[in-house]
Amino acid sequence: MNHAPHILVVDDDDGITALLCDYLATFGFVAHSAGDGAAMRRQLDERHIDLVVLDLQLPGMDGLALAQELRHKSRIPIVMLTARGNPIDRVIGLEMGADDYMSKPFEPRELVARIHTVLRRVKGGAEERATEASGDFIRFDGWELHRSERRLTSPKGLVVPLSNAEFQLLSTFLKTPRRLFTRDQLMSQARGRSMESVERSIDLLVSRLRQKLDDNPRDPTMIKTVRGEGYVFNVQTVQGQASWPAH
DSSP, X not given: OOSOOEEEEEOSOHHHHHHHHHHHHTTTOEEEEESSHHHHHHHHXXXXXXXXXXXXOOSSSOHHHHHHHHHHHOOOOEEEEESOXXXXXXXXXXXXXXXXXXXXXXOHHHHHHHHHHHHHHHXXXXXXXXXXXXXXXXEXXXXXXXXXXXXXXXXXXXXXXXXXXXXXXXXXXXXXXXXXXXXXXXXXHTOOHHHHHTOOOHHHHHHHHHHHTTOOSSSOSSEEEETTTEEXXXXXOEEEOTTSOOO
């Protein structure tokens, strides 16, 4: 996180919020305060908040209901504070969407440590999701292959179903486009259960994939046959994560 994290402290005790905001500022946080749910919503509407420190006992809507409301709308992490020491309250708070939970009275330095831990965890999760999203699809010559859904989309936006064997073969081609593959190499690298039990002929599988890709079998331009050698996946552009495994 490149900017100073903005922390929103939601507590109806003005003395506690003032002291806590000053303390957080000494650790490089930009702290804001709110005394109830309405003030919390205004703060969230007016500025970017990286984490909410939320008291459980508030006038009007309590902290549990506010945590649930916030979680329905965003991924902003929540550290819940409460004077209740019952373990059941902790469980309920976490189930309502809190990322961490502290009982009052608490040591402010421990709260700072927990805030840092939650922010690191959230940042790591966001980076992981971004990595997964960036590696989920590959685009080639107007086509798009979604890895997680095993879905092929044509340049016209039509969804083209793929069998497991067809998906494995296309994945192998996309890892190293414009490379000559022998039939044995394709069977070895794109091997899957369905290929072992059903797809004994790589030529038949290539023919089926050509049909899915609208590649004219009489004069194919995408999956070209090299007589006596094998096949070349002759695409011009490939964008996306091409190094993921075929199966």
